Amino acid sequence: DGGITQSPKYLFRKEGQNVTLSCEQNLNHDAMYWYRQDPGQGLRLIYYSQIVNDFQKGDIAEGYSVSREKKESFPLTVTSAQKNPTAFYLCASKREGDTGELFFGEGSRLTVL
Amino acid sequence: GQNIDQPTEMTATEGAIVQINCTYQTSGFNGLFWYQQHAGEAPTFLSYNVLDGLEEKGRFSSFLSRSKGYSYLLLKELQMKDSASYLCAVSDSNYQLIWGAGTKLIIKP
Numbered sequence: 518d519g520g521i522t523q524s525p526k527y528l529f530r531k532e533g534q535n536v537t538l539s540c541e542q543n544l545n546h547d548a549m550y551w552y553r554q555d556p557g558q559g560l561r562l563i564y565y566s567q568i569v570n571d572f573q574k575g576d577i578a579e580g581y582s583v584s585r586e587k588k589e590s591f592p593l594t595v596t597s598a599q600k601n602p603t604a605f606y607l608c609a610s611k612r613e614g615d616t617g618e619l620f621f622g623e624g625s626r627l628t629v630l
Numbered sequence: 631g632q633n634i635d636q637p638t639e640m641t642a643t644e645g646a647i648v649q650i651n652c653t654y655q656t657s658g659f660n661g662l663f664w665y666q667q668h669a670g671e672a673p674t675f676l677s678y679n680v681l682d683g684l685e686e687k688g689r690f691s692s693f694l695s696r697s698k699g700y701s702y703l704l705l706k707e708l709q710m711k712d713s714a715s716y717l718c719a720v721s722d723s724n725y726q727l728i729w730g731a732g733t734k735l736i737i738k739p
Contacts, residue, residue: 559634559717559729560673607672617661617721621672 519544523608523622530595530602530629538593538625540608546620547613549591553577554605554624563606566591567613595627603629632656634730636718641736642708650703650716650733658723664692664703665717667732673717676703705735713737 521542530536542549548567552560562575566585580599585591595602605626609619633655642648654662661680665673679685679694679701691704703716718730 557638557731559731560719560727561729562726605670617663617725617727618675618678619673619727621674623672624670626670 521608521610521620521622523606523625526623526625528625528627530627532629533597535594535596536627538595538606538608538627540591540593540622541589542591542610542620542622543589544610544612544620545588546610547588548611549585550609550611550619551575551581551583551591551593552607552609554607560607563593602627632720632722632728634718634720634728636716636730636733638731639734639736641738642705644708644710644737644739646708647704647706648708648735650705650718650735652701652703652718652730654699654701654718654720654728654730656720656722656728659696660721660723660725662692662694662701663719663721663727664690664701665719667715667717669714676716708737710737710739 524539550565551563561577563581564583566572569588572583572585582594607624608622611619636652664676667673677692684693689706694701715732715734717732719727
């Protein structure tokens with residue numbers, strides 16, 4: 518079955534460390550997204566990519582970086598420059614030309630100790 | 631600015647009907663989505679409205695009024711498994727999704 522796989526599901530990090538969250542999809546979707554979810558707030562867009570080797574900053578890109586070397590993969594690195602990285606991170610994908618329905622991965626919960 | 635408003639929390643009884651409202655102010659409109667999210671899990675797609683009116687899909691229905699910037703999600707014959715957060719999102723003029731904070735629905739026996 519096609520889907521989106523995020524890993525790890527849970528991650529603990531010490532302050533000052535970079536961590537990379539993996540996102541892989543086998544849906545053959547062109548567009549991929551990274552969102553951050555905090556309690557009491559809507560999903561906030563970190564980065565998105567509509568095509569391989571191209572990506573755009575979202576509303577809260579500071580302290581994060583991404584790459585899109587393959588259509589299937591869109592990893593997110595949370596750098597030490599991100600001041601408040603503890604959050605639930607969601608990766609999603611979407612076919613071009615669709616109404617806009619997003620398909621989400623299971624999420625990665627990052628906790629900074 | 632762009633804004634999506636929905637109630638923070640609602641409580642309903644098993645077997646009853648509940649209506650979750652969503653109002654929006656966005657730069658452009660290319661459709662409104664409802665997603666369901668159980669605690670600690672990924673959101674899953676429920677409905678999409680781009681024209682005014684009611685869309686029915688089993689126990690769930692979604693309504694849109696573009697002139698009023700208003701939508702609601704109607705859940706009938708509530709089941710305990712419907713306990714979840716319900717997220718309203720609007721696709722703006724750039725086809726980017728603007729998300730509400732979500733409504734936590736608590737179902738009581």
